[in-house]
Amino acid sequence: xxxxxxxxxxxxxxxxxxxxxxxxxxxxxxxxxxxxxxxxxxxxxxxxxxxxxxxxxxxxxxxxxxxxxxxxxxxxxxxxxxxxxxxxxxxxxxxxxxxxxxxxxxxxxxxxxxxxxxxxxxxxxxxxxxxxxxxxxxxxxxxxxxxxxxxxxxxxxxxxxxxxxxxxxxxxxxxxxxxxxxxxxxxxxxxxxxxxxxxxxxxxxxxxxxxxxxxxxxxxxxxxxxxxxxxxxxxxxxxxxxxxxxxxxxxxxxxxxxxxxxxxxxxxxxxxxxxxxxxxxxxxxxxxxxxxxxxxxxxxxxxxxxxxxxxxxxxxxxxxxxxxxxxxxxxxxxxxxxxxxxxxxxxxxxxxxxxxxxxxxxxxxxxxxxxxxxxxxxxxxxxxxxxxxxx
Ligand code: FAD
Ligand code: DHB
Numbered sequence: 001x002x003x004x005x006x007x008x009x010x011x012x013x014x015x016x017x018x019x020x021x022x023x024x025x026x027x028x029x030x031x032x033x034x035x036x037x038x039x040x041x042x043x044x045x046x047x048x049x050x051x052x053x054x055x056x057x058x059x060x061x062x063x064x065x066x067x068x069x070x071x072x073x074x075x076x077x078x079x080x081x082x083x084x085x086x087x088x089x090x091x092x093x094x095x096x097x098x099x100x101x102x103x104x105x106x107x108x109x110x111x112x113x114x115x116x117x118x119x120x121x122x123x124x125x126x127x128x129x130x131x132x133x134x135x136x137x138x139x140x141x142x143x144x145x146x147x148x149x150x151x152x153x154x155x156x157x158x159x160x161x162x163x164x165x166x167x168x169x170x171x172x173x174x175x176x177x178x179x180x181x182x183x184x185x186x187x188x189x190x191x192x193x194x195x196x197x198x199x200x201x202x203x204x205x206x207x208x209x210x211x212x213x214x215x216x217x218x219x220x221x222x223x224x225x226x227x228x229x230x231x232x233x234x235x236x237x238x239x240x241x242x243x244x245x246x247x248x249x250x251x252x253x254x255x256x257x258x259x260x261x262x263x264x265x266x267x268x269x270x271x272x273x274x275x276x277x278x279x280x281x282x283x284x285x286x287x288x289x290x291x292x293x294x295x296x297x298x299x300x301x302x303x304x305x306x307x308x309x310x311x312x313x314x315x316x317x318x319x320x321x322x323x324x325x326x327x328x329x330x331x332x333x334x335x336x337x338x339x340x341x342x343x344x345x346x347x348x349x350x351x352x353x354x355x356x357x358x359x360x361x362x363x364x365x366x367x368x369x370x371x372x373x374x375x376x377x378x379x380x381x382x383x384x385x386x387x388x389x390x391x
Contacts, residue, residue, distance in 0.1 A: 006137070008165055010158075011160055017285065018030055030112075030117065030118065031119075035122050042102060049096055049385055052304045052386070056107075069099030073087050079364060091381040095385060096384065154282075155282045156283050170279070178273075180270050189220055189263040193259075200247060203364070219259070223242050239261065240258040271293060272290060286306055306333050351363070
């Protein structure tokens with residue numbers, strides 16, 4: 001079988017790339033290890049930055065987002081006895097949207113299916129070959145057990161942090177930067193109306209807590225927990241007690257309303273960047289090339305920003321034989337990747353309780369400065385609401 005772009009991974013990066021390529025008349029085939037049902041039900045990120053929403057609008061995929069998502073002007077930043085609103089719209093003229101990655105994925109899958117996109121689900125043994133030549137190919141076993149060879153002009157590695165694409169770059173070429181953090185998040189979904197109108201990011205001596213949401217009836221909440229935490233040690237009551245304490249139930253009359261928890265999981269935190277993002281005919285996008293800790297809400301938005309650069313680069317390469325954008329893709333994408341890597345590290349280390357009491361004083365000083373200085377608040381707003389595509 002032959003196509004122009006073999007896309008490995010049908011997460012947001014791979015699905016959106018196939019959509020943007022199709023708009024430019026470039027054909028692709030998507031291959032995915034998981035079932036379609038699994039891809040459509042995975043619960044992950046929840047915040048879309050300004051340029052992500054703009055891009056989805058531009059390609060006609062913003063209808064449900066505008067009908068069912070919620071536009072937020074900013075966030076609350078909190079520590080014991082204090083809660084401050086950071087209004088991005090006032091500060092930088094941009095807002096964010098609460099619309100789950102699960103919903104974005106549903107919209108993308110529906111659009112790709114309507115367009116007749118070829119997607120192989122439940123594949124195994126994915127392997128990349130001859131990426132340094134002009135005729136790379138991917139091999140895999142399809143869901144019926146048949147071995148398939150997919151020849152292409154380009155391979156797009158959109159297979160996240162566990163896929164084979166990043167390791168297909170030769171060791172002599174690839175460079176990795178990494179940081180692990182001494183804490184994880186316990187994330188829960190609860191069938192209860194959010195107790196807040198905008199997200200709350202809370203520093204607390206017991207550990208960070210966050211109140212997010214998915215809709216007017218579903219809340220999404222997170223607690224800082226030690227690495228290696230067994231989710232079964234956190235009963236629903238223990239979770240709501242910790243959330244109440246850390247989010248300040250009772251403070252200035254604010255109340256956290258508990259409700260039935262429908263999903264619980266522990267997420268480890270990591271910063272990871274692999275460079276370059278292109279070698280020969282292999283291009284990496286999204287989590288395949290970089291991972292950020294979730295505190296800055298950047299993972300999904302970075303994946304979108306990557307493919308917004310990659311699609312026109314591949315279209316120019318394959319349609320006009322013009323390799324200018326393809327040659328600059330890695331450097332262009334990495335400027336934003338490092339900015340978001342820094343912002344995510346900064347939000348994470350400012351908000352998560354550390355062992356050292358000296359660090360705690362620095363964190364509180366930084367939080368007070370961000371909340372009280374227009375310069376400090378503007379820096380957070382500019383990064384959180386997102387820099388323009390092409391930054
Ligand atoms: P992915 O969504 O990981 O998609 C990659 C796809 O490739 C997957 O569908 C995978 O099954 C497929 N694949 C893997 N291996 C192969 C193979 N061998 N062959 C074919 N296909 C393969 N970000 C936030 O901003 N906030 C959050 O709260 C948040 N929560 C998260 C929770 C979890 C558990 C995880 C893992 C990530 C979370 N993120 C969060 C990050 C965000 O979801 C990712 O940055 C985003 O999914 C990146 O999209 P992607 O398409 O690059 O990668
Ligand atoms: C959500 C996740 C994040 O990592 C974040 O910073 C904000 C919101 C969420 O799942 O809603």
